[in-house]
Amino acid sequence: MTDPLHAELLWLAREAARRAGELLRDGRPADLAVAATKSSPIDVVTEMDIAAEKLITTTIAERRPEDGFLGEEGASTEGSSGIRWVIDPLDGTVNYLYGLPSWSVSIAAEQDGETVAGAVVAPMRGEAYHAVRGGGAYATGAWAGERRLTCRPSPPLDQALVSTGFNYVTEVRTHQADVARRLIPLLRDIRRGGSAAIDLCDVAAGRLDGYFERGLHPWDLAAGDLIAREAGALTGGRPGQRPSYELAVAASPGVFEPLQRLLEDFGAWHDGDGPSPHPRGA
16 A cells, blocks of 8 residues: 555656646747756756746645755755655756657655655656556556556567667767667667656666666656666666666666676776776676
8 A cells, every 4th residue: 555645745746747748848939949058068958947847846845845855957955854856857858959759857756865756757758657666657648548567578688679878978978889889789779769767667668678877867867767666677776786877777677687787897887088998807
């Protein structure tokens, strides 16, 4: 039975994500421009990222004024309730800027540092995903109503379809491309969608066998990681570690360990500066 508090947090996450998704979808100006840059000139923020985060934090604070926030576009308050909201108001900003459909809103609620509820909305797909800790993961959409998510049965690694993403810093992105080049002959193929939250939900929904990326922040990971785990996927970072900025991996159980091992061997956690890492024994 779902904890009543967790059920409340899930409802609020879904409602705030829905409202932000509608704002982003319906309010996108024809002349949308870059408002600022972050880690590099191609790591952009638009006016809509900022507006969506404001809408989310206002929606949540109206009902739960004692909660804390951690948001990509600057929302940061400690709170006093033991609940913190981890928010990516627009995951896939470059896709959104160019009019590509693979972007999402991601909202997770943490209780005492553990993610207990998460929601991801992908408006241009007409889909939304959600999970509460211990209660399974679900998707809603006009194409299928509401359905429980289950990751794919694990294929051999050479038949696995895996997604990844690339950092905005040139040196890191170049190294990540080299890791992908080395992985491609060992997999069915690699995809690059541009939204970590959607990739994690696609693992949950059985559309991908696995996903990995270096350089993700808590707001990129929190909701999608919970959704993937509640759908039966395994998630982690480097061997024995949790997903982190250094490395995040999510995959069906039989794909997770061999994929994680290859990523460790190929130095997927590496920034790309200094000597290139080599597989063990190489």
